Amino acid sequence: MINNLKQQFGLLKIKKAFWEEFNFLKKSDKIKGERLSLDKENIMPCYWDKTINTDFDHHYVLHTAWASRKVVQIAPKKHIDIASSLYFCTSISSFVPVEFYDYRLAVIDLPNLKTEKGDLCNLHFESNSIESLSCMHTVEHIGLGRYGDPLDYDGDLKAISELKRVVKKDGHLLFVVPVGKPKIVFNAHRIYAFEQILKYFEGFDIIEFSLITDDDKGGQLIANASPDLVAEQEYGCGCFLLKKK
Numbered sequence: 001m002i003n004n005l006k007q008q009f010g011l012l013k014i015k016k017a018f019w020e021e022f023n024f025l026k027k028s029d030k031i032k033g034e035r036l037s038l039d040k041e042n043i044m045p046c047y048w049d050k051t052i053n054t055d056f057d058h059h060y061v062l063h064t065a066w067a068s069r070k071v072v073q074i075a076p077k078k079h080i081d082i083a084s085s086l087y088f089c090t091s092i093s094s095f096v097p098v099e100f101y102d103y104r105l106a107v108i109d110l111p112n113l114k115t116e117k118g119d120l121c122n123l124h125f126e127s128n129s130i131e132s133l134s135c136m137h138t139v140e141h142i143g144l145g146r147y148g149d150p151l152d153y154d155g156d157l158k159a160i161s162e163l164k165r166v167v168k169k170d171g172h173l174l175f176v177v178p179v180g181k182p183k184i185v186f187n188a189h190r191i192y193a194f195e196q197i198l199k200y201f202e203g204f205d206i207i208e209f210s211l212i213t214d215d216d217k218g219g220q221l222i223a224n225a226s227p228d229l230v231a232e233q234e235y236g237c238g239c240f241l242l243k244k245k
Helices: 002-032 058-074 086-092 155-166 194-200 227-232
Strands: 079-082 098-102 113-117 130-136 167-179 183-185 189-191 204-212 236-244
Touching: 058 086, 058 130, 058 167, 058 204, 058 236, 079 086, 086 098, 086 113, 130 155, 155 167, 167 189, 167 194, 167 204, 194 227, 194 236, 204 227, 227 236
Parallel strands: 079 098, 079 130, 098 113, 130 167
Antiparallel strands: 167 236, 183 189, 204 236
16 A cells, blocks of 8 residues: 555656656747647657666567677578567668568568568478578467467477478577476467477587576576576576577
8 A cells, every 4th residue: 555655656756747847848949939849739758768777678689689690600691580570680681681481471671671471380491491590589479379370289399390390401590489497478478498499409409509687687698608597597588599410
């Protein structure tokens, strides 16, 4: 009860400050002559953005930064991405041709980028055909119905089987999933143990494993992390650079 009252009082103070700032600008606008309209019907209060540090999603900012650097190192003639972050595929298309496939079509018109619909459990590529492939923060969702896909307890394993099938010998796969204590958080995602990923990708070498730690552990990207750290995470982010044997 007391905490709730404190929160309400704090919100009232924030709202009061907002209107004081609005009225200050409105007064300045009248004195200097209207340059841009400033009216109450156009307000969009952003109460929570006055933070000391810039807040961001550690998983999505850091795993895409990690993966972009790996693509530069691999230097493929073309890169194929299956349903990863659009920020990733649009960015790397500035220096390598990219084909992006997702269960839900992403309509984007950019040079060096092709976007089409695709089903991760039934990829249209020939077996052993792809030199450079990524599927990041995606497989953990497959079969949970979150994005309109059919419910399937083993949907993630079927997706992994397809990824393994289409990568060519000595080809690279960038694979990213939540890691920690293994479980399904329905219908958001799955979380995996390191040993599970090792087992699922039999026939591949792990060239690099990097870890983005839980937010309460700093949310930092640890390059070449010890697999032992995974068990300490609730919702970490495992970044695997894999190579097909």
